[in-house]
Each structure stands twice: as structure tokens, then as C-alpha cells.
Amino acid sequence: MTVATLTPKDMAKKAFAAMSMLSAPPAECMRAVTLGDSSKFEAAAGFPAKIVTGKDGEAFCKKRNPKNPPNACYDWSTKKLYVRFDPAKMDGGGAATFVHELIHACEQHSNSYPTPIIDAITALLPNNTPERAMLERNATYFDRALNQLKALPAYEKPLPAGADIFDTTRRILDIIAAFQAYDLAEQGFLIDKAPPYPPNHKDLKDFLGIDIAFERVLQHYATGAAGERLAILAGHWKEIAPIAPALEGLYEKTERAYMKTVDAWLAAQGPGLSAAEKKEHRNAKEEEAILAAAAQVAEYLEMVIGPEAAKLYPGGQLPRKPGF
Numbered sequence: 001m002t003v004a005t006l007t008p009k010d011m012a013k014k015a016f017a018a019m020s021m022l023s024a025p026p027a028e029c030m031r032a033v034t035l036g037d038s039s040k041f042e043a044a045a046g047f048p049a050k051i052v053t054g055k056d057g058e059a060f061c062k063k064r065n066p067k068n069p070p071n072a073c074y075d076w077s078t079k080k081l082y083v084r085f086d087p088a089k090m091d092g093g094g095a096a097t098f099v100h101e102l103i104h105a106c107e108q109h110s111n112s113y114p115t116p117i118i119d120a121i122t123a124l125l126p127n128n129t130p131e132r133a134m135l136e137r138n139a140t141y142f143d144r145a146l147n148q149l150k151a152l153p154a155y156e157k158p159l160p161a162g163a164d165i166f167d168t169t170r171r172i173l174d175i176i177a178a179f180q181a182y183d184l185a186e187q188g189f190l191i192d193k194a195p196p197y198p199p200n201h202k203d204l205k206d207f208l209g210i211d212i213a214f215e216r217v218l219q220h221y222a223t224g225a226a227g228e229r230l231a232i233l234a235g236h237w238k239e240i241a242p243i244a245p246a247l248e249g250l251y252e253k254t255e256r257a258y259m260k261t262v263d264a265w266l267a268a269q270g271p272g273l274s275a276a277e278k279k280e281h282r283n284a285k286e287e288e289a290i291l292a293a294a295a296q297v298a299e300y301l302e303m304v305i306g307p308e309a310a311k312l313y314p315g316g317q318l319p320r321k322p323g324f
Contacts, residue, residue, distance in 0.1 A: 006053075006087050006088060008045035008046055008048070008051050009042050009045055009046070010087075011045055011051060011083075011087045011090070011098070012038075012041040012042045012044065012045035012102075013038070013041070013042065014087060014088070014090045014095070015041060015090060015094075015095040015098045015099060015102075016036055016038045016041045016042075016095075018090050018091055018092050018094065018095035019035045019036055019092070019095050019096070019099065020035065020036075021092060022035065022092050022146075022149075022150065023035060027152065027153035027156055028153075028156050028220060028221065028225045028226035028230075029149055029152040029153060029156070029217050029220070029221070029226070030149065030153070031220060031225070032216045032217045032219070032220035032221075033149065033211060033212040033213075033216055033217065034209060034210065034211040034212070035146075035210060035212070036099070036208050036209045036210050037208065037209025039209075040207065040208045040209045041099075041102075041208060041209075044102050044105065044106050044109075044207060044208055045102065047079075047102075047105040047106060047108075047109040048074070048079055048080055048081040048102075048105045049078060049079040049080050050079075050080045050081070051080070051081045051082075051083060052080055052081070052082045052083065053082075053083045053086075053087055056082070057072075057082040057083045057084055058084045060073065060075070060082040061073050061082055061083075061084045062084075064082075069084065070084070070097065071083070071084050071085055071093070071094055071097040071098075072084065072085075072094075072097045072098050072100070072101045073101060074101040074102075074104040074105055076104070076108060076118055079105070079108060081101050081102070081105055083098065096142075096143065096146055099142065099208065099210075100139045100140075100142060100143055101139070102208065103138050103139040103142060103204070103207060103208065104135070104139055106203075106207035106208065107135075107138065107203070107207075110203070110206075110207070112200075112203060113134065113135070130195060133188075133189050133195065133196070133197050134197045136189045136197075137188065137189050137197035137198065137199050137200065138199050138200055138203055138204055140189050141185050141186075141188075141189065141198075141199035141204075142199075142204065142210065142212070144181065144182075144184075144185035145182060145185050145186075145212045145214070146212070147181070148178050148181050148182040148185070149212065149217075151178050152175075152178055152217070155171065155174060155175045155178065155230065156226040156227065156230065158227065159171060163314075165290070165291060165294050165313070165314075165319050166290050166294065168294075168312070168313055168314060169251065169293070169294040169297055169298075169319075171229070172229070172233070172297070172301075172312055173247060173248055173251065173297070175229070175230065175233055176233065176240060176244050176247060177244075177248065179214075179218075179233065179234075179237055179240075179241075179244070180241070180244040180245065182214045182217070183214055183237075183241060185199075185214070186198065186199070186213070186214045186215075201213055217234075218234045218235075218237055219234075221233075221234035221235075222234045222235040228311055229311075229312050232305070232308050232309075232311055232312055233312070236304070236305040236308070239304045239305055240301070240304060240305065242304075243300055243304060246300075247297055247300065250293075250296055250297060250300065251293045251294070251296065251297050252293070254289075254292055254293040254296040254297075255289045255290060255292065255293040258285075258288065258289040258292045258293070259282075259285070259286065259289050262281075262282060262285040262289070263282070266278045266281060266282060288322040291319055291321070291322050292321050292322060294319045295318070295319040295320050295321040296321070298312075298313065298318045298319050299318075302318060
């Protein structure tokens with residue numbers, strides 16, 4: 001593999017440029033956060049003892065994880081940062097991986113972790129250890145938060161003309177799922193048999209100028225900058241968060257239960273309805289099932305956030321369960 005020869009400073013510049021492109025054109029969620037500071041990126045690129053690219057970089061990453069080699073990895077024992085891809089062609093994905101490993105280099109350079117932790121990490125302990133959870137508190141948080149920041153712009157766009165109650169409910173559930181994922185990232189890196197270690201936002205800001213706390217996004221959305229629906233969901237997130245894990249399942253469960261009732265009714269008709277009539281009736285009832293499921297979600301939202309739940313829907317009207 002032939003790769004360009006770049007200085008660490010040049011690689012940092014490319015990483016910063018690629019990260020900056022993620023917010024161009026700027027989405028409202030990106031206006032609320034800072035993905036880095038160019039001068040801090042360049043300074044941090046000098047912390048690894050060496051940045052290894054080309055065949056040696058690829059070989060080390062494959063050795064670290066033969067089945068699913070990472071695009072980059074940091075070796076705590078040698079303080080070397082290994083990169084598989086050509087740094088001259090660094091895109092957003094490559095930059096994110098590079099920054100993840102650069103965070104680790106910053107942590108070691110700043111003595112963020114005591115020697116026993118570093119010793120445990122260099123021994124390549126299994127992932128389900130407290131040491132591993134502590135190690136990934138900042139770098140993996142960066143990955144998870146960035147994933148949601150890249151997903152949220154799609155939900156800032158208005159629904160297309162003619163969107164129905166299913167489209168609206170799907171949009172509400174998708175926003176809630178993205179908020180929940182972002183919120184879980186804030187709570188800490190969770191793995192088996194290890195306590196959660198929340199990110200250290202001060203470190204991320206001091207190291208690389210990264211300030212992507214979920215609270216910043218919520219506060220910005222709550223101003224109405226990305227529309228009323230996001231403003232309501234962000235402004236009431238503390239009330240919605242406890243029921244968020246159940247809402248998607250509630251929608252699917254309600255839809256299945258409704259159709260089960262329909263099927264039971266059809267079966268009870270016996271020969272009074274032909275197969276074609278039963279199929280036509282069932283197809284018609286599927287739309288009602290979707291409305292019933294949407295109404296169930298709306299009912300839960302109304303319970304926790306009150307009358308403002310109606311503003312999430314077209315015409316400010318909550319969907320209501322159809323009569324059988």
C-alpha cells in the first residue's frame with residue numbers, strides 16, 4: 001500500500017478539516033457544539049512517540065484485531081499511533097477514528113490515568129474490565145456522541161408534504177431514540193461487570209477543543225432553532241427520558257395486539273365472509289392498527305409532558321384510537 005508521507009502536524013490539519021466538513025452546511029445541532037480546535041489538534045499530534053502509517057500501520061492494526069482491524073489504534077506501551085488508511089485521503093470516518101486514538105495519546109501525555117491502569121491496558125486485558133471501561137470513557141464517548149450528531153440533522157428537516165400520522169410518529173420515535181442514545185453516552189461507557197465511567201468533558205475540551213455535551217444540543221434545540229417538534233422534545237427530555245426505552249416497543253406491541261383482535265374477529269365470521277373479503281377487510285384494518293399504535297404513543301407522551309404533546313402532531317391534534 002502506497003501512502004503519502006505527511007508530518008503529524010499535517011495529519012492533524014487534515015483531521016481537523018475533515019471534522020469541520022461534518023458541520024458544513026451547518027446543521028442546528030452542530031451549531032450547538034464544537035468539534036475541535038485546529039491549534040490543539042496540531043499540538044496533540046506531537047504527543048504520540050510516532051505516527052505509523054503505510055504497511056507497518058496496517059500490519060499493527062490487523063494484529064490488534066485480525067477479524068475486524070480498526071482504521072487506527074494507539075499502543076500505550078510504545079506511545080505509537082498506528083493508522084491503516086492513507087492520511088492524505090482522510091475523510092470524516094478516518095478523521096473520527098484518528099481523533100479517537102489521539103484522545104488516548106492526550107490522556108497518556110497528561111497522565112490522566114494512574115500507572116496501574118496503564119499497566120493493565122498495555123497487558124491488553126479483556127474488554128469487560130473496569131480498566132477498559134475507564135480507558136474508553138472519553139474516546140468511545142466521542143464516537144457515540146458524534147454518531148448522534150451526524151444522525152440528528154435529518155430530523156431537523158420538515159416532514160415532506162402529505163406526511164401522515166405514521167410518518168409523524170416515526171419521526172417522533174426516531175428523535176427520541178437519537179436523544180436516548182446521546183443521553184446514554186453521557187451516562188458513561190457501559191460494559192459487563194464494570195461500573196460506568198462518564199466522559200470528562202473538561203479533558204476533551206482541554207485536549208482538543210472538543211465540546212459536544214448533549215446538554216448543549218438540548219438547550220439549543222429548546223430555543224426553537226430547529227423547529228417546534230425538536231424544541232418540545234428537547235425541552236421536555238427529562239420527563240420523556242424515563243419512558244423512552246419503552247416507546248418503540250409500545251408502538252410495535254400495540255400494532256400487533258390490534259391486528260390479533262382483527263384476526264380473531266375475522267376467524268369468528270366463519271363462511272360468512274369469502275377469503276377475498278377477509279383479505280380486503282384485514283388490509284383496511286392495518287391502517288387502523290397503525291393509528292392505534294400512534295395513539296398509544298401519543299397517550300404516553302401526553303401523560304408525561306401534558307398539552308404540548310398535541311403540538312408534535314399535524315394540526316396540533318393528538319391521534320386517537322379508532323373504534324373497532
